Amino acid sequence: MIRRWGLRIAALVAIIVAGQVIFTLIDSEPQPLAWALTATVVVALIWLASDAFGAAVASWDEPLAPYARPDAADDSVHHRVLTGHLSAGDPSPALRNLLVQLARSRDPDLQDLELRALAESPAHRLSATDIDRYLTRIEQPRDHE
Known part of the structure; x- marks a missing residue:
């Protein structure tokens, strides 16, 4: 120049x-x-x-591929389990098992008594409030770290 x-x-x-x-x-x-x-x-x-x-024609980089979340398939499975549980006449243990699996991924020993009781209880209908309470309890250890 x-x-x-x-x-x-x-x-x-x-x-x-x-x-x-x-x-x-x-x-x-x-x-x-x-x-x-x-x-x-x-x-x-x-x-x-x-x-x-005399300027050259502008050249643009190739656009980035749209971001695909690696856990998008898990979200779909979780959504199906949740909607299936809430709409079923006789709910399966799938939602309870999924909640327990999430709880064990954070705390393998299930120190939380309420989550341990959920893991040991038979399959039963969980209300939206119960599901929210369990998810909040599962998330709590992460917030305190």
Whole structure:
């Protein structure tokens, strides 16, 4: 970039000097400051047009692939188990087993008495409030770490 601007400035100086010499040889009584400013403006406009129209076409990087969560399939399974449990006439132990599995992933010994009671109890319908309470208890150890 410095090389390009160095060449441009050298060319501008050469144009100003050559024009001054030519105007002096033909006895047109040039004014050096006016000629230098006129030549600078004309050359700067030519450079501006050259830079604007000579720019390469913009190239864009390939867009990133959409993010796919690695546990999206688990979310689908959990959603099916939860909706199946809430809508079933006779609920299966799937939701209870899933809650116990989540609890054991955080605390293998199930120190929480309420979660241990859930693990040892037979399958029964859990209300939305019960499910929320169990999930809150499962999450609590993480909050205190």
